[in-house]
Amino acid sequence: MSHTVLVCDDAIFMRTMIGDILAQAGFEIVGEAESGVQAVAKYKELKPDLVTMDIVMPDMGGIDAVREIVRLDPDAKILMCSAMGQQALVVEAIQAGAKDFVVKPFQPSRVLEAVQRVLG
Amino acid sequence: MDLSQYAELFLAEAREHLSACNQLLLEWERNPTNPGPVGGLFRAVHTVKGMAATMGYAGVTDVAHRIESLLDLFRRNAHPASEEVIQLLFRARDALHQAVELSVEGRERELALAEIIAELDDAAGRVASAAPGGRVSSLPTPTPPTPPTPQAPGGPAAAPAQGRLVRVVLRPEAPLKGGRALLVLRKAQSLGAVYGVTPSPPELEADDFDGSLAFRLESSAPAEQVEATLRAAGDVEQVTVGGAEVPGPPREAASGAVEAGEVVRSRHTRVDRRRLDALMDLIGELVTARGRLSELAAERRDPAVDDVAIQISRLSSDLQTEIIQARMTPVWQLFDRFPRLIRDLARELGKQVAFRVEGKEIELDRAILDELGDPLLHLLRNAVDHGIETAAERRRQGKGPEGEVVLAAVREHSSVAISVADDGRGIDRTRILERARRDGVVEARAEALSDDQLLRVLARPGFSTAERVTSVSGRGVGVDVALTRMRALGGSIELHSELGKGSTFVLRLPVTLAIVRALIAGVGRERYALPLTYVSETVELGTAATTTVEGREAIVLRDRVVPLVHLRELLGVAGEIPPARRPIIVVEMGGRRAGVVVDGMLGQQEIVVKSFDAPQGTLPVFSGATIMGDGIPALILDAGGLL
Secondary structure (H helix, E strand, C coil): CCCEEEEECCCHHHHHHHHHHHHHCCCEEEEEECCHHHHHHHHHHHCCCEEEEECCCCCCCHHHHHHHHHHHCCCCCEEEEEECCCHHHHHHHHHHCCCEEEEECCCHHHHHHHHHHHHC | CCCHHHHHHHHHHHHHHHHHHHHHHHHHHHCCCCCHHHHHHHHHHHHHHHHHHHHCCHHHHHHHHHHHHHHHHHHHHCCCCCHHHHHHHHHHHHHHHHHHHHHHCCCHHHCCCHHHHHHHHHHHHHHHHHCCCCCCCCCCCCCCCCCCCCCCCCCCCCCCCCCEEEEEEECCCCCCHHHHHHHHHHHHHCCCEEEEEECCHHHHHCCCCCCEEEEEEECCCCHHHHHHHHHCCCCEEEEEECCCCCCCCHHHHHCCHHHHHHHHHCCCCCCCHHHHHHHHHHHHHHHHHHHHHHHHHHHHCCHHHHHHHHHHHHHHHHHHHHHHHHHEEECHHHHCCHHHHHHHHHHHHCCCEEEEEECCCCEEEHHHHHHHHHHHHHHHHHHHHHHCCCHHHHHHCCCCCCEEEEEEEEECCCEEEEEEEECCCCCCHHHHHHHHHHHCCCCCCCCCCCHHHHHHHHCCCCCCCCCCCCCCCCCCHHHHHHHHHHHHCCCEEEEEEECCCEEEEEEEEECCCCEEEEEEEEECCEEEEEEHHHEEEEEEECCECEEEECCEEEEEECCEEEEEEEHHHHCCCCCCCCCCCCEEEEEEECCEEEEEECCEEEEEEEEECECCCCCCCCCCCEEEEEECCCCCEEEEECHHHHC
8 A cells, every 4th residue: 555645835836746756656645735734634634654844834834733743643754845044944843853854946866765764 | 483474364263263152152041051062162262272372362362261261160060051150251252352353453452351351260260169079270281182071962961981983974965964963863862872972963053064973872783783773864975883893984983073074174275355356356357358359259250269269268157157156155154143143132122032043054255245244233133123022012912022033044046035034013004104105205195005115215314213212223224224235236125014923124135246247238428237137128219108107207018117217318428319219128126117218239248247436426326337348347237226
């Protein structure tokens, strides 16, 4: 059975791109969220194997969403999607419980490597 | 030996260390029980002391020595620092800084250090007698190697120097190495206790962390398993466990982790700024000569000359790229001075402010970075003084008592955006609207101010809505300074403000000033250059419909009204009026547009921007000057000024 993924990003463009990269590698995109609040709600509902999480999102940011999700499920596997210059935020996200991170602009091979590390 | 030739190098390096001291003290102040920053502070002061002694600056050496002695007590005993001690260390750092500057200027006689020295000695005495087994140390030289401090995140403070030494080198291309290093440490902790992480965790997060770290791991796992586990953190190039088991540079590994950073950094060398500037000027002249050569080659139609012209053209382009790269400087070199400033300001105003810096590794041409200090200072002061509310007021607004100010740099396509954001009270537009109506920035019946209009009101010289003028800032004055400076640099400012939520200023700057592509236009007998960054299109006067809007001549371009600027009139060019069909260059900046009417278009070319001290009374429409291929100078038009 393929792994299920919840993709969280406020930009449709980014969601589509990450979704495509993962779908082509055989993952099943079971849901998308465009805010931290939605990410937490969808996580509860879908219990995905993997979450990709943008850092900067409206309502509730990605880091707070990580905290909330890890509180609900300490084994949650969350991959942060960050940009250059967000070192401090990435560190905060890892401290909050994110398992790994990738840096925009995304290279499919690097995204998949990181996903393997998170799931492995 | 004549030491004066080293004074400048001493100054540059001492300043860096003193700036680092500020950062480390701030960190220690936030968390006085964490001894992490003490090692770094000790090292920085120790280095300054050593350099000053070499230069023969007795005063600097003496103060540095006393600071070092005090720090040494904390380093050895790792007990928390009192508020009083940290404040003293801030003052001592400032005294040291002043001593350095005066000494380099040859004004050592003006130094008055007795008071701070007495205070330092006094504090050292008290700390030593308070600490069990403590003693006032007169430091032995050279400093003995200290055992690695236990400082693993969450790790127990157990006996140091146990377990195996593990060294990890991240792949050079790995992004956000600090984040990756943290994942490596997490993996290591899954195997056993981790001690003595070098560089210390805060240093790992610094932007100049080079990706090589070392720590002690207390675990019975075999070396291969340690390596495999750590590699699973991703982007790991090399793992060395216990020195010999895994191939790697063995001497280095054995000689200790502290030197790891220095080995990598040694490929850098210091170059005098003036030398870089001189190189840039020479390249500028080369680019100009190259343009002339290409023109001549085109006239000759000789294939051999053509070949050489093309080759020289390519070589000078490569050279230009290299030298621009060499001039690029990470913004932290400027940003690092602000945390201390914000802290001092917040204390003075009795406010609670958390200051965050993002994108420290983003690079800008050094010439631009040098010009950014003042504008950023003004904007940050405004943010703390006028933006952030007092803790009591914030509570009433339902906010946390601590305000936040964020200074962030982001690389955009061909520019860099630097933002200063606060989560304070925002700007009250209703109050400013009245003033804007009175000053004619908006029409008398205008109901609301856009962000852009708001910025224009704030940027009027002398504008202030502050009920009181504090020693810190009066709103508007800073914005005025910032806007003028941005224009001179070919950049722009944006403002977003929401009442009760805060304000954000975004400064947008070209990555480099030195060489830009420009459109060359003729007016009368002169030529003018307009950087292509701001040119959106060209149309012909007479082909587009002209109209009059609010008393200004304008053209309608795809349903948008674009006001016209006749350069001939603006510059007071006399002489024969050219034909009606003249080119209009449409310039655009920050969403505003204007059509600049010129006599003729003379093509595009790369120009070398020379800074330009405009004489008093010059029209504010020029941002610099350049030399054309034929050696005749031309002025560079400033899009911001034309709008």
